Amino acid sequence: MKKRITLIVFSVLIIVALYVLYCFNYIPHKKYTNADFNIEAYKSNIDKDNDGIDDQTDILNNANNYVKTNPKYKSKYYNTGYPDDEYGVCTDVVAFALKDAGYDLMVLVNEDIKNNKALYDIDAVDKNIDFRRVKNLKVYFDNNAISLTTDINEIEEWQGGDIVVFKKHIGIISDKRNRKGICFVIHHANPYQIYYEEDILEHRDDIIGHYR
Template sequence: MKHKKILFFTLIFIAFILVVYALYHFNIIPHKKYSNEDFKIQRYISQTDKDSDGIDDQTDILDGVRSYIATHPKYKSKYYETGYPDDGYGVCTDVVAFGLQNAGYHLMELVNEDILNHRETYNIETVNKNIDFRRVQNLKVYFANNSISLTTDISDIEQWQGGDIVVFQKHIGIVSDKRNKKGLSFVIHHAYPYQRHYEEDILENRNDIIGHYRIS
């Protein structure tokens, strides 16, 4: 009987550890955040101030993203005649769009212009200004054409700065200025309906990073 109790409590303990690990792995349990200063990394400041508000573009983008996620947008993919979601819903591309809009970059107009000027680089049958800028594959092409391309090696931590754009195979987000204990950047993103936190430690768990960009 004693051995059965020991086995029972051992299994309970192992199950508890596995549950905690899973909750941590999937960011249900928030990860501790560190700053650039903790790793002696100099914060990147853009030399451009597109909207002439006295705040550099890189900081403006990050501020805009934080303002957007503070509204706690709910995840839903739908079409808007206005282009930009206006009803409290959104998807991953909207995090990027609203972040850049805060710096004076209007992705709906910019992506549409780039598509019309470089139609051969976009795999689009019918151009639709209101939705094209909200598709990951289009943003990958747009940023590759119009921004600074950076490393996709996440271990090169100094090259990852808050306000950068990271593109995955079927997802996109904005790089945070917060980091994990290894110095790897968090990502501000919107991935699915039941996501609890918008700023998450996910880079190390992804093997599908296809682009890392910075507005020039």
């Protein structure tokens, strides 16, 4: 009887551990595509960098290309603005995704701060770091991007290449979805992250912005 109870307890602990690992994306989640939900992929009518790829697709591709470099999570200041080594943080996923599509956030955010300083909670303007802060990007996208729903259950309104902002985090929406049709996010959250493309939206209650 005692052995049976021990086995049951052990089994329950294993199940709980696997569930926790799954929830935190240490166990990969099955991925679905737009086609699985009869959702048409959004294509932008703008090609900012004239590379023959629309901006929406360009941003998505660039985000994927950036995380393929396997950046290590570390917050550092760079005189170049953009990280020029193997390190990065969440905002760098977005910055490089947009930069390689023709949108230099270091320049654009700095210009927006100069033109709308009252909207930004900044004591001293620093072009090299301001565009790498989530709170500043939130203001910038509020001013310069199309604001979309933050209801993740409106699955057709979420498309690969969109930008999602959380209270203290940011990422690019993936073109992959979970079994409910809710999009994965391409992001860089911490040093312990195994996968850069994760099924996290359902487990967040701090989404404060969704942009295109």
